[in-house]
Each structure stands twice: as C-alpha cells, then as structure tokens.
Amino acid sequence: HQPIGQKDFKQLLTYLQNMDQPGFRALIQKLHSYDLARLFFQLSNIYRRRLLTLLRPEEIALLMEELDLQEQKEVLAALGQKKAAQVLDHMPNDDVADLLGELEWSQSTLLLKEMKTVEADQVRALLHYPEDTAGGLMTNAYVQIFSHYTVEKTLQYLREIAPAAETIYYLYVTDVRHRLIGVLSLRDLLIREPHEKIGRIMNERVISVPVDMDQEEVARILSRYDFLALPVVDHNKKLVGIVTVDDIIDVLIEEAQEDLEQLSAVQPTDLVDPF
Numbered sequence: 001h002q003p004i005g006q007k008d009f010k011q012l013l014t015y016l017q018n019m020d021q022p023g024f025r026a027l028i029q030k031l032h033s034y035d036l037a038r039l040f041f042q043l044s045n046i047y048r049r050r051l052l053t054l055l056r057p058e059e060i061a062l063l064m065e066e067l068d069l070q071e072q073k074e075v076l077a078a079l080g081q082k083k084a085a086q087v088l089d090h091m092p093n094d095d096v097a098d099l100l101g102e103l104e105w106s107q108s109t110l111l112l113k114e115m116k117t118v119e120a121d122q123v124r125a126l127l128h129y130p131e132d133t134a135g136g137l138m139t140n141a142y143v144q145i146f147s148h149y150t151v152e153k154t155l156q157y158l159r160e161i162a163p164a165a166e167t168i169y170y171l172y173v174t175d176v177r178h179r180l181i182g183v184l185s186l187r188d189l190l191i192r193e194p195h196e197k198i199g200r201i202m203n204e205r206v207i208s209v210p211v212d213m214d215q216e217e218v219a220r221i222l223s224r225y226d227f228l229a230l231p232v233v234d235h236n237k238k239l240v241g242i243v244t245v246d247d248i249i250d251v252l253i254e255e256a257q258e259d260l261e262q263l264s265a266v267q268p269t270d271l272v273d274p275f
C-alpha cells in the first residue's frame with residue numbers, strides 16, 4: 001500500500017468515467033482504505049455513487065472504518081437499502097450500533113431487518129446501552145473459550161472464528177454461566193505446547209470494567225494497564241463484550257476536543273488579573 005498521488009487520482013476518475021472495473025480493481029488494490037476514504041470525499045456525488053457501485057460491500061465496510069459518523073451517514077445514504085445492509089454486515093457491530101443510533105428509528109429498523117439475522121441480533125443487543133458508557137463502546141464479537149480446551153483445540157477454534165471476531169489478540173475464558181474466569185493473549189497461547197490445558201495457563205486475575213462505567217474512566221483504565229482491549233461484564237460478572245483500543249483512542253480525542261472548546265470559551269475578561 002502506498003499513499004495516493006495526483007496521477008492515481010486522475011486515473012481513478014478515468015476508470016469511474018468509463019466504469020472500467022478491471023482498471024479500477026488494479027488501482028484500489030494498491031491503496032490503503034484510509035487513502036480511498038480521502039479520495040471518496042474529493043469526488044463529486046455522481047462519481048461517489050459510481051465508486052460505491054464498483055466497490056464490494058466488504059470493501060465499503062473497510063472504507064467506513066476510516067470515516068467519522070457524519071461521513072458514514074453520507075455513504076450509507078448514497079447506497080441502496082440492500083447494499084447498505086450488506087456493508088453493515090461486514091462492519092464491527094459496535095460501529096454499526098453507533099451509526100444506527102444516529103439514524104431515524106424507522107430507517108435503522110429497516111436496515112436491521114435487511115441485515116443477516118446473527119449480525120442484526122448482536123447489534124440490537126448493543127443498542128440498549130448509553131453511548132458514553134463501556135456498554136456503548138463495546139463490541140460483542142470477542143473470542144470466548146473454556147478452561148478445559150487444550151492449546152491445540154483453541155488454535156483450531158480460532159481458525160474457524162477469527163475471520164468474524166473484532167480482535168483475536170486476547171482470548172477470554174468463561175465458565176458455563178458465561179462468567180469471566182481468565183484471560184490469555186495470543187502470545188501466551190502460541191508459546192505453549194499443543195496438549196496443555198487453558199485452565200493451567202490462563203491469567204485468573206482479570207481486569208474488567210462494568211457495563212455502565214463512564215467511557216472516560218474506561219479509557220483511563222485501559223491506558224493504565226496498556227492492554228489492547230478490556231473485557232466488559234454485567235452486574236452478575238458475566239462477560240458481555242470487549243472495548244478495544246481503537247475505540248478508546250476516539251474517546252481520548254473527543255475528550256481533548258471538549259477540553260479545547262472549554263478553554264476557547266473562556267472570555268478575555270475572565271483572564272484579567274484581579275489584583
């Protein structure tokens with residue numbers, strides 16, 4: 001992947017003009033989705049629609065990850081109902097919940113109906129939580145395993161579920177009632193012998209946050225421990241989701257912007273020395 005130049009941009013316009021699928025494909029293979037997203041907003045509406053027609057739903061989903069909520073709404077509006085739902089199927093379910101939360105109720109209901117049942121159910125579960133809490137930030141596409149699994153079985157299981165999981169970096173161990181009893185990192189797993197039992201190698205002192213914890217507190221805890229994700233539990237200590245570091249970065253940026261706005265709202269007279 002390399003950053004996009006002026007030449008690529010002209011090339012892209014030509015491909016879109018001619019709806020040249022092979023040329024277009026060859027060009028976007030070279031691009032990171034961040035660059036594609038920047039390109040998207042340089043295009044006129046007609047070209048945007050053409051670009052969205054040529055992109056597959058999973059590619060649009062990657063592009064969406066690079067956009068803010070307002071921009072995501074614009075993209076969604078430019079898609080037909082069916083393709084929009086396919087794009088949502090491929091996005092992390094916490095991002096989908098955030099996006100749908102911004103739409104009219106009638107529209108989000110329609111999109112949820114059009115989505116795959118499994119994905120839609122996961123998103124519906126997330127829509128209940130206030131957006132500035134751990135529950136509002138979390139995804140429920142995490143990796144959950146049992147303590148009686150061997151390392152070998154866990155690796156095999158990962159091969160099956162990894163494509164759909166949001167992060168496979170930490171594996172969370174629960175009991176049959178879904179209570180969180182341990183955690184291990186992918187590294188912890190890989191350095192063990194195939195026959196070893198998860199229960200013997202997991203960390204039992206798991207740091208977790210309650211589902212109703214304020215997002216800024218969640219951000220502080222995650223940065224304190226330097227984890228890439230934090231598990232979220234309900235009042236029965238059951239695992240309900242994970243908050244990943246990329247969502248925490250967004251919280252920190254949001255917080256910094258609020259602080260800046262407060263600073264600039266200070267009137268000059270407030271700064272006059274009272275003495």
Ligand code: ATP
Pocket residue numbers: 170183184185186187188203205206207208226227228229230231
């Ligand atoms: P790397 O080389 O990528 O850092 P690592 O195994 O050290 O690999 P870290 O992300 O640094 O991975 O995690 C450090 C340790 O913290 C791992 O052993 C992991 O199992 C553990 N861990 C992860 N999440 C939690 C958590 N929520 N509570 C307690 N321990 C955790």
Ligand code: MG
Pocket residue numbers: none
């Ligand atoms: Mg480490």
